[in-house]
Amino acid sequence: MRHFDADYVIVGAGSAGCVLANRLSENGRYSVLLLEAGGDDRPTRNWRQFGSAALIQIPVGFAKTMKNAAVSWNYESEPDAQTGGRRHSYPRGKVLGGSSSINAMLYVRGQPEDYEGWRQQGCIGWGWDDVLPYFRKSEDQERGESEWHGIGGPLSVTDTRDGLPISETVMEAAEAIGISSVDDINGPSQEGVTWSQVTMRRGLRHSAAAAYLRPAEKRRNLRILKGAMARQVLLESGRACGVAFSLNGGDAEAVAKNEVILCGGAFNSPHLLELSGIGSPKRLSELGISVIAGSRNVGENLQDHFMHALSFRMKEGVRSINQQAQGFGLIGQVLRYAISRRGLLAQSSSQLMLFTKSRLELVTPDIQMHITPATMKPPSEAGGKLVPDDHPGLTFAPCHLRPESRGHVHARSANPAELPAVTPNFLAAQADRDAQVAAFKLARTIAAQPVLASQVECETLPGEKIKGDDAILSYIRAAGTTVHHPVGTCRMGGDEASVVDPQLRVRGVDRLRVVDASVMPRLVSGNTNAPVIMIAEKAADMILADAAA
Structure with missing residues (x-):
């Protein structure tokens, strides 16, 4: 058996783990060991998986x-009762950078009210004024420094490049129904429609590994072990004293x-807690x-955003990603990217972001739409792969931001190699079903505005025959799925039933913390990678303060 030691042992080199590895080793006082079950995210270091690592870098x-x-990790949920008994696919990064190395790179913080809600639930020190400095600290914002944004931080945040004219037309259509354009959804107000911001740098993905690990990896007090699969937290007299893991197959x-x-x-965090007897x-x-x-709440409180899609066939002559992604168009885009790091290959999943309310009486938006000028062939025609349609296309993908439905994640057995059972429980709450139907109708209303409708040939998914709330909900149940934002399974709180306290310390065990999306008491109103990086930045300061005390 191989033995290692360090002041801090971090399990998982995802977004949070990369931040902590950097910040805890930064002052040189403490040794840090970072364990990652996957491999390297760079093709030059990951020759066995050269193709996968190369694709990570290209947005x-x-x-x-x-x-x-x-x-x-390619998780798959248990059959989900409210969505036709379907299993939902959950990609989660198993590589340096974690999910920030395989996600769509969208930079969204959520609403200030989200964090005020955390504070009101007993998470003292996690209100908006508490977390904003850590968002700013992490950020190298292309638009420059302001009250809301930082520059010079590790994480590059840039504007969407090379947006197509049809996306501008969508913005005009949204404005026609009272949804104004907004310059910054991460500013004072999230409500409106805007071009997406993304975590890229010079046309390449800027993952947490690129932002935080690369500057730190040569420090003598930081050691990174890849192929290290955690089996159990080692506990002695009520405190954590280490981690048992397999390293490239050995103990x-x-x-x-x-x-x-x-x-x-x-x-993975609640799973490891359960395997360790917590x-x-x-x-x-x-x-x-x-x-x-x-x-008792380890693995409970699972929350996630649920999304469905509406797709439209655009009239011939309308430019969309579909033409860029096939034939000579694709060849041209590859050459363009090779020369300038721009064009199709430097795109995320969504050119536009739209935030709005499903009901007028709401104070803040509860609907998010990812909008992109592209459509895909049905899986039956594409062999299960993502293949663009032959005709120009446009897709709206709405989700409900603050779901009331709750699921859970639990170990299936005491075998660490067996992935846990994920039960999302989508659409269990009536409020979630109502919001999804309202979001569907809103997307159709935007598409029906004359400025956009004049360029639409027809609705292809689900098709104009789907009418009425019952039929719309049936379609959403049959076709909707996760946006890949699972949180909450090691809930933070001020109450004894919470899994971790506001300093992210596991209740009932000394010297053990959880720092990742699982600690969120409630899902934020948007994509989750930026909030996870913020959580880790704040956690690093708390950990170092405790060490110095």
Whole structure:
């Protein structure tokens, strides 16, 4: 068995783990060991998976990497009752950078009210005024420094390049129904429609690995182990003292002199806690796992954004990504990217972001739409792959931002190699179903505005025959799926039933923290990567303050 030791042992080199590895090793006082089950995200270092690692760097490569087993855990949910008993695919990054290395790179913080809600739920120190400095600290904002944004931080945030004219027409159509253009959805007000901002730098993906690990990886006090699959947190006399893991197939153990920090995300962190004897006593006993610390809410409180899509065939002559992604158009785009790092290959999943309310009486938006000038062939025609339609296309993908439905994630057995069971429970709450139907209708209303309708040939998905709330909801149940924003399974709170306290310390166990999306008490109003990086920046300061005390 191989043995390692460090002041801090971090499990998981995803967004949070990369931030912590950088910040905890920054002052040179502490040694840090970072364990990552996957491999390197760079093709020069990852020759066995050269193609996957190369696609990570090219922004549009997310369409291939998200479900690539070489760099993704490829979780699949249990059959979901409210969505026709379907299983939902959950790509999660299994590579340096974690999901920030395979996601669509969209930079969204959520609303200030989200964090005020956290504070009101007992998460003292997590209100908007508390977290804004950490968003700014992490950011190198292309638009410059302001009250809301920072420059010179590790993470590059840039504007969408090379947006197509049809996207501008969509903005005009939204304005026709009272949804104004907004310059910055990460500013004072999220409501409106705007060009997306993304985590890219010079036409390349700027993941947490690129932003935080690259500057730190040569420090003598930071060691990064790839192919390190955590099996169990080692506990002694009520405190965490290390981690047992496999290293490229062999047994290994790491001793933590100060703390063990779990950064596995909303699925892996609660799973590892349960494998280590921290969780519901009844559930652990049924799995044959000795109970070290009873914590009945480990793995509970799973929340996620649920999305459906409306697609439109545009009239001939309308420019869309479909033409760019095929034949001579694709050849031209490849050459353009090779020369200038611009064009199709430097795109994310969504050129436009739209935030609005499903009901007028709401104070803040509860609907988000990802909008992009592209459509895909049905899986039956494309062999299950993402293949662009032959004709010009436009897709609206609405989701409900603040779902009331709750799911859970739990270990299936005491075997660390067996992935946990994920039960999302989408659309279990009536409010979620109502909001989804309202979002569908809103997307149709935008598409029906004369400025946009004049360029639409027809609605292809689900098609104009789907009318009435019942039929719309049936379509959403049959076709909707996750936006890949799972959170909440190690809930932070001021109450004893929460899994971690506001300093992200696991209740009932000393020297053990969780720092990732699983600690969010409630899902934020938007994409989750920027908030996770903020959480880790703030956690680093708390950890260092405790060490100095």
